Amino acid sequence: MSTGDALEADVLVLGGGPAGAWAALSAAESGARVVLADKGYCGTSGATASGGNNLWHLPPGPRRDEAILARQHKGAHLTDAGWMDRVLDTTYRRVGELADWGYPFPHHDGVQRRSSVQGPEYMRRMRRRVHRAGVRILDHHPALELLADSDGVVSGAAGLARQREHRPWRVSARAVVIATGGCAFLSGGFGTNVDTGDGLLIAAEAGAELSGMEFSTAYALSPKWGVHTKGLMLQFASYYDERGTLLDLPAGVPPRQAAALLLARGQRVFARLDRAPRHLRAAMREAQPNYFLPLEKAGVDVFTQTYPLRLVYEGTVRGSGGLRVLTEDCATTVPGLFAAGDAATRELVTGAISGGGSHNGAWAISSGTFAGRGAAGFARRRGRPERGLAPLGRAGLRPTGPHTLTPKEVVAAAQEHILPPHRSYLRAGVALRASRVSLEGLWRETTTGLSGTGRDRLRARQAASLVAHARWITAAALARAESRGMHRRTDLPQRNPALDHRILTGGLDEVWTRPDPVLPVLLPARDEERAS
């Protein structure tokens, strides 16, 4: 191709975080010729590479049933017991393989402890494995749009090569896996700025449906000046006001959540890990170097000094909304298109609460496995895509009018509706309805007047994705006229049993919502009470 690089594959995977890496590996293991394209670098890019993951990792046996029951309760009854069981099983097997390949899991009492992976080590090894499986890895190759054949079957993608003068590239493929991560709205949270939700926009242009977009309100605590949102060690924190007085936090709410609520209401909150037992302090550092190091660089000794906190938005990265998956192999509603990791809804395994503590990482591994195998199977059954595939990209790529907006302006305008904690940590009908109106205008302006060349071509597309996300999120947050899990409506603080179902959303020029006809699959409640 004269205008750039053109490749052919059976399966094209977009995104090279854990979900994309496991998807590419699984497709290759199934015999497919695989290309993986990442916006950044497969191995360092995405939330896991920077943050590391504790995993929902349990051996077969009764603890699994207990874990499923406990989660169905905590996840506010939107989960699916069958999916949880499959995810636990697949995660356990896959992590076992990671150990067999030599990942240096720590030992305790002669037993390997496999419930946590350190980001750089894990993803470096995944890259190596993917490479050895024969997958062609394209780093710094963000995808900008999907390609479809005349029947609307997804048949590849196109994008630009960021480190090669932004040359266009195009891969035609018999099936595509979207594993582009969640959407953190360029909040700056470490490792999450690559996660601008591009995959959802490009999938929606092909007609894909989303689910759980109201569960996009994940925030995490970082030092006020920083972006490091590792929170596990805050289990040892006491919280103070600016005068150094111990805050009297309400009982019955986990202290971290109570502190977050105060911050969302505009109060200043400080932390000190003075409840950390001395004998555990060395182990704490070994567990979470990316919590300690940034604070040490800033000159803070967390055991003896208080430091100010802020809330950093992490959206659907540690939330749970994403592409709706229809089948056990993570097929979306569009033929030829599969979804994995944070790009897919995780409500099935985490429900209405954050999956960030272990479920999302396990979902990335298992959904990547399902989607990679599913895509390889689809590719096998399908013929070679015809020539002359249609590119589907619109907003930010092919404006309908003259160029009037810069990506920067559009990003700022979209962020305003989502990032501030008083917008998303705490929601209210009045504010949501006002957002809905202004976001309609912003979308029209975006489709008419936003575009870019060179590097700005990617930035424009990312900006369009944020606007699309803000609209889906707002629509879903209005449709869920209640409070449930991380979706907190100050005007509707109670849970409404009539909304004991997942909410689907989608659409571009017309955003729609409707109840998911597929109901949550729950285990009997009596057992649940016993387990929780």
Next chain:
Amino acid sequence: MIEIVSSARCVACDLCIKVCPTDVFERGADGIPVIARQDDCQTCFMCEVYCPTDALYVAPLGDPAPPDSPHTDEDALVQRGELGAYRAAVGWGRGRAPGASLDKNYLFTQDAPAREQR
């Protein structure tokens, strides 16, 4: 954000250019990377982990450090051994045990042996 590329230490291997997820660096005329797009830095420390010569310093700040900040004082930071600190913490580099093998998260999560016994 990324603040320092130490030209005294850098061996122009291009690794940081390659691994930076947000494409912050450009290759300089002398081969030493320049911080071309600091605004795009997401403070993820990945370049610090990969740099084989501890030539990089990522400040713990979400915004560019002010000019008089200790986070831009290369000599002082070098003296205190702060370049490449994250690489050391992750246990990469010759003679180090991979941090993953020392990972103690299991003591602090659901998998905690102490909690299991309770």
